[in-house]
Amino acid sequence: MKAGAEDGSALRRPPPAKAAAPRPARTATHEIERYGSLFAQRTTVMNSSAMRDLMALTERPEVISLAGGLPDTSTFPPDSYAALMGTVAARACARALQYGPTEGLEAIKDCVREVMAAEGMNIDRGEVLVTSGGQQVIDLVCKTLLDPGDVVVCEAPTYPGAVPTFCSYQAEVVHVAMDDDGMRIDELEQTLARLEGAGRRPKFIYTVPNFHNPAGVTLSGARRHELVRIASEREVLVLEDNPYGMLRYEGPSFPALRSLSEEFVIYAGTFSKILSPGVRLGWAAAPGPVLEKMNIGKQASDLCSSSISQYFVCAYFEAGPWQQYVHSLIEMYRRRRDAMLDALAEHLPHEAYWTHPRGGLFIWVTLPDYIDTTDLLARALEERVAFVPGRAAFVDGRGGSSMRLNFSGVDQEQIREGIRRLGEVIGEQVRLYGTLTGAERVGSRPARAGRAAFPQTGELARILHLPRKHTE
Amino acid sequence: MSRVAVLKGGRSLERQVSLRSGARVEDALDRLGHDPVGIDVGADLVDRLRESRPDVAFVALHGRDGEDGTVQELLDTLAIPYTGSRVSACIRAADKVLAKHAMRDREVPTPEFFAFSETAFNELGAAQALPAIQERLGFPIVVKPASQGSALGIKFARTSASVPAALLAAFSYDRKVLLERHVDGRDLAVSIIADGASPRALPIVEAVPVQDEFYDFEARYEFGRTKFSCPAQLPEATAREAIRIALSVFELLGLAGFARVDLMFDDKRDELYALEADVVPGLTDTSLLPQAADAAGIGFDELVQRILDAAV
Numbered sequence: 001m002k003a004g005a006e007d008g009s010a011l012r013r014p015p016p017a018k019a020a021a022p023r024p025a026r027t028a029t030h031e032i033e034r035y036g037s038l039f040a041q042r043t044t045v046m047n048s049s050a051m052r053d054l055m056a057l058t059e060r061p062e063v064i065s066l067a068g069g070l071p072d073t074s075t076f077p078p079d080s081y082a083a084l085m086g087t088v089a090a091r092a093c094a095r096a097l098q099y100g101p102t103e104g105l106e107a108i109k110d111c112v113r114e115v116m117a118a119e120g121m122n123i124d125r126g127e128v129l130v131t132s133g134g135q136q137v138i139d140l141v142c143k144t145l146l147d148p149g150d151v152v153v154c155e156a157p158t159y160p161g162a163v164p165t166f167c168s169y170q171a172e173v174v175h176v177a178m179d180d181d182g183m184r185i186d187e188l189e190q191t192l193a194r195l196e197g198a199g200r201r202p203k204f205i206y207t208v209p210n211f212h213n214p215a216g217v218t219l220s221g222a223r224r225h226e227l228v229r230i231a232s233e234r235e236v237l238v239l240e241d242n243p244y245g246m247l248r249y250e251g252p253s254f255p256a257l258r259s260l261s262e263e264f265v266i267y268a269g270t271f272s273k274i275l276s277p278g279v280r281l282g283w284a285a286a287p288g289p290v291l292e293k294m295n296i297g298k299q300a301s302d303l304c305s306s307s308i309s310q311y312f313v314c315a316y317f318e319a320g321p322w323q324q325y326v327h328s329l330i331e332m333y334r335r336r337r338d339a340m341l342d343a344l345a346e347h348l349p350h351e352a353y354w355t356h357p358r359g360g361l362f363i364w365v366t367l368p369d370y371i372d373t374t375d376l377l378a379r380a381l382e383e384r385v386a387f388v389p390g391r392a393a394f395v396d397g398r399g400g401s402s403m404r405l406n407f408s409g410v411d412q413e414q415i416r417e418g419i420r421r422l423g424e425v426i427g428e429q430v431r432l433y434g435t436l437t438g439a440e441r442v443g444s445r446p447a448r449a450g451r452a453a454f455p456q457t458g459e460l461a462r463i464l465h466l467p468r469k470h471t472e
Numbered sequence: 473m474s475r476v477a478v479l480k481g482g483r484s485l486e487r488q489v490s491l492r493s494g495a496r497v498e499d500a501l502d503r504l505g506h507d508p509v510g511i512d513v514g515a516d517l518v519d520r521l522r523e524s525r526p527d528v529a530f531v532a533l534h535g536r537d538g539e540d541g542t543v544q545e546l547l548d549t550l551a552i553p554y555t556g557s558r559v560s561a562c563i564r565a566a567d568k569v570l571a572k573h574a575m576r577d578r579e580v581p582t583p584e585f586f587a588f589s590e591t592a593f594n595e596l597g598a599a600q601a602l603p604a605i606q607e608r609l610g611f612p613i614v615v616k617p618a619s620q621g622s623a624l625g626i627k628f629a630r631t632s633a634s635v636p637a638a639l640l641a642a643f644s645y646d647r648k649v650l651l652e653r654h655v656d657g658r659d660l661a662v663s664i665i666a667d668g669a670s671p672r673a674l675p676i677v678e679a680v681p682v683q684d685e686f687y688d689f690e691a692r693y694e695f696g697r698t699k700f701s702c703p704a705q706l707p708e709a710t711a712r713e714a715i716r717i718a719l720s721v722f723e724l725l726g727l728a729g730f731a732r733v734d735l736m737f738d739d740k741r742d743e744l745y746a747l748e749a750d751v752v753p754g755l756t757d758t759s760l761l762p763q764a765a766d767a768a769g770i771g772f773d774e775l776v777q778r779i780l781d782a783a784v
Contacts, residue, residue, distance in 0.1 A: 036699070053489065054485065056487065056488050057487055060483060062483075370640060372637070372644075375640075375641040375644040375645070378625065378645050379643075379644035429640055429643075432590065432593065432594065432640060433636055433640050436599050436635075436636035436639055436640065438599055438600075
């Protein structure tokens with residue numbers, strides 16, 4: 001139903017052959033109803049077009065988008081790209097153009113093993129399933145484990161891209177609160193006990209332990225051990241989604257969950273953040289029987305991931321130390337993160353709270369509960385700045401006054417300008433709310449001085465317990 | 473055969489909807505043997521129009537710039553004929569406050585309302601008047617931005633405590649908002665085509681949201697989210713009255729070409745109210761105007777041709 005190319009005029013499809021029978025252009029009421037009655041039940045929980053359409057606007061060129069989850073691919077040298085593709089053409093042209101094995105080429109599994117080793121894990125080739133991005137791991141795990149109504153436990157907030165996946169498998173998603181040390185284990189235990197009381201056992205616990213998307217926090221070392229202990233005791237699987245582990249800017253590194261238990265942890269990795277999201281390659285490492293089922297699921301989905309991409313990645317790993325590029329990204333992203341943290345401290349009113357990520361790509365900001373960030377996005381777009389409204393990171397309608405900010409996709413100058421605009425819009429809303437409620441007299445001082453007028457409320461506390469970070 | 477510039481997209485919040493409308497119109501124009509040139513409206517619009525030298529422009533833009541007279545003014549300046557309403561009518565219809573005042577002045581029933589600009593609150597202490605307004609309108613109160621389409625930014629305030637946040641949300645979309653008495657009833661849409669001597673109403677469409685609280689953005693553009701009934705099952709006198717009201721709104725706002733007038737029918741009290749008029753109604757697969765036309769035996773291609781014929 002989409003309009004296709006954003007600008008149909010530039011790349012217009014050829015006119016239809018005059019000889020072809022005219023396609024019916026009917027849109028009668030009964031036809032709409034008829035399709036409606038054909039749709040699977042699961043499509044009714046796949047939201048939300050309003051958000052999708054607003055998000056499409058964030059990609060307009062005039063907008064400073066802090067909304068994407070985009071790595072910056074502009075620093076990858078075009079010469080290297082050409083040379084690598086040349087290598088693929090010279091060495092493996094026919095094979096690159098051919099289907100490959102579902103589980104992935106043997107050669108790329110060595111690349112996976114290198115990355116896993118850098119993350120502190122040793123795995124065999126047989127434990128790897130190469131996928132089309134880390135996203136496919138989430139999909140395949142759901143496909144393998146979930147019947148409609150099965151429970152999935154995840155963080156609050158959770159990765160926005162996982163929400164539609166969970167929903168399309170009709171999972172019942174239960175959020176567990178986080179704090180500065182990641183998922184709260186006490187809350188997790190309470191949740192599991194409550195579920196058990198109701199005769200339910202979750203199929204898996206989904207977590208992004210490192211530099212969480214969108215919350216920006218990291219699961220502490222102690223909690224990792226606890227989480228793995230709980231999973232083995234209760235025989236619940238954990239899906240450890242680790243796209244950002246290599247992008248660490250400060251602080252200690254903690255052991256991967258899979259390094260603590262191979263029995264109950266499914267690991268999702270990706271080349272998206274250390275090389276390129278465009279290659280659409282990730283991988284799963286999972287207990288044998290699970291991996292086998294996921295393999296069958298993948299056959300049904302897409303037979304195999306792109307052979308061209310796999311050969312490209314192999315050539316890249318062969319050509320030189322892949323860590324160098326990652327280090328250059330780390331340097332760049334760290335500066336951008338710092339620029340954003342400084343700008344937030346300078347421009348956001350005192351009522352706002354945000355996290356201090358030690359790596360990754362995102363900062364999670366929570367505003368006073370009377371501000372709805374989905375509506376705020378409309379206002380922000382007017383000022384040509386964009387973010388992801390927090391509601392996208394929940395399945396239960398929470399997150400309405402939070403937002404996710406990305407600092408990797410645009411340069412420092414744009415980050416500063418974007419946050420300045422955002423601060424202006426938020427400050428304006430805080431002031432306006434003051435006049436609407438009579439909490440501030442008309443035309444009085446700006447929001448930064450008006451902190452006492454807006455105490456935190458329960459709603460805010462329910463969203464995420466995070467202390468404000470002072471960067472000064 | 474005409475060369476038709478199909479204006480779509482733009483930077484309005486309804487950009488995606490407009491792209492869908494525009495793509496369908498282009499396909500129809502192709503089938504009709506015209507020469508459509510799709511233009512995603514942006515800073516280069518004037519250049520693109522000069523370059524493509526269209527005989528006529530089909531305005532398939534929704535929301536800001538496309539329905540409020542901005543693009544129409546530009547087309548007038550460039551002396552390019554275009555579909556739909558003229559500048560002044562667009563300005564009147566796109567601003568719900570202006571439109572509702574015009575309705576009230578001409579005694580066309582529309583839910584009671586109060587409108588305020590941001591300045592009224594910031595500079596004139598309008599918040600002091602909120603309790604009196606709440607008492608007058610009763611709860612829930614519908615709070616909406618003055619100029620947004622597709623139900624974006626519309627909130628229901630159920631208690632006086634939730635009014636400020638609802639106003640704040642509406643002010644995210646426009647500098648002017650209105651508080652409106654809620655009409656509990658059925659959503660009706662009367663589509664009107666004026667390609668001949670006098671404007672003619674098409675069969676009434678009723679939209680029944682399947683699960684949502686009201687006919688919101690999701691319900692409007694997603695298959696399976698809304699059940700439609702066309703022609704709406706209404707008592708004959710009610711249907712006649714709805715059409716009479718819609719035609720008088722069309723006329724009093726000075727609309728031209730085609731439009732859609734949204735009404736609420738309070739079936740318990742047997743009362744009809746006009747809410748607003750849409751000067752560039754959606755032309756997507758789930759939109760109401762194409763459905764209404766279809767029910768009248770006018771297929772999408774013919775609808776597009778008729779709208780084009782009425783362009784001046």
